[in-house]
Amino acid sequence: MDYAIMLCFDQNTESQFNNIFTSIIDGGVSNYMVEAKVPPHITVAYFSADEIEPIINEMDSHVSEFSTGNIIWASLGTFVPKVLFAAPVMNEYLLNTCINANRLIKPLCENGEAGRFYLPYNWVPHTTLALDLDNESLKKAFGIVSQQFTFISGQGNRLLLVEAKSNPYNIIKTWELI
Numbered sequence: 001m002d003y004a005i006m007l008c009f010d011q012n013t014e015s016q017f018n019n020i021f022t023s024i025i026d027g028g029v030s031n032y033m034v035e036a037k038v039p040p041h042i043t044v045a046y047f048s049a050d051e052i053e054p055i056i057n058e059m060d061s062h063v064s065e066f067s068t069g070n071i072i073w074a075s076l077g078t079f080v081p082k083v084l085f086a087a088p089v090m091n092e093y094l095l096n097t098c099i100n101a102n103r104l105i106k107p108l109c110e111n112g113e114a115g116r117f118y119l120p121y122n123w124v125p126h127t128t129l130a131l132d133l134d135n136e137s138l139k140k141a142f143g144i145v146s147q148q149f150t151f152i153s154g155q156g157n158r159l160l161l162v163e164a165k166s167n168p169y170n171i172i173k174t175w176e177l178i
Contacts, residue, residue: 002048002164003055003172005101006041009071013154014040017086020129020145027144029137030130037168042071042088042125042156045101046115046164054108056161056173063175065100066159069093073152076145077126081135084142085126086152094125097156
């Protein structure tokens with residue numbers, strides 16, 4: 001089964017992203033993020049595992065190695081044609097969160113491998129705004145979001161372990177960060 005570790009944000013930042021989700025829905029483009037109950041986040045690790053308990057135990061034992069931290073989203077980006085996202089500025093906090101999460105889970109992953117697009121130095125950190133788009137809906141979503149998007153400054157404050165590709169998202173465990 002596939003899983004992800006997601007870095008989630010403070011309430012004010014979540015509210016700003018939820019307003020963007022609402023604008024996209026009101027524009028008739030995509031309601032996936034709200035319908036699937038996916039909170040605004042940045043995925044820091046993606047992996048397959050036969051058993052999730054060893055991952056939970058490892059994260060429980062090392063959660064103190066993670067902390068809250070500042071994140072700044074300065075631009076919009078796309079994974080053409082499927083995804084519109086807000087792009088955070090890479091900083092030491094984001095990189096270390098990704099490195100630590102992958103370091104902990106890698107030995108416990110199926111075949112000892114984590115999702116290659118979420119590995120440090122191969123990772124494009126992003127907060128998805130709209131998903132499963134085609135070329136036309138991507139253009140429309142970008143037009144809607146670009147009218148309201150401004151610099152967003154927030155804080156990562158918790159990690160979620162989720163069952164990936166489930167609708168709605170199945171949250172397995174939450175770790176509050178200090």
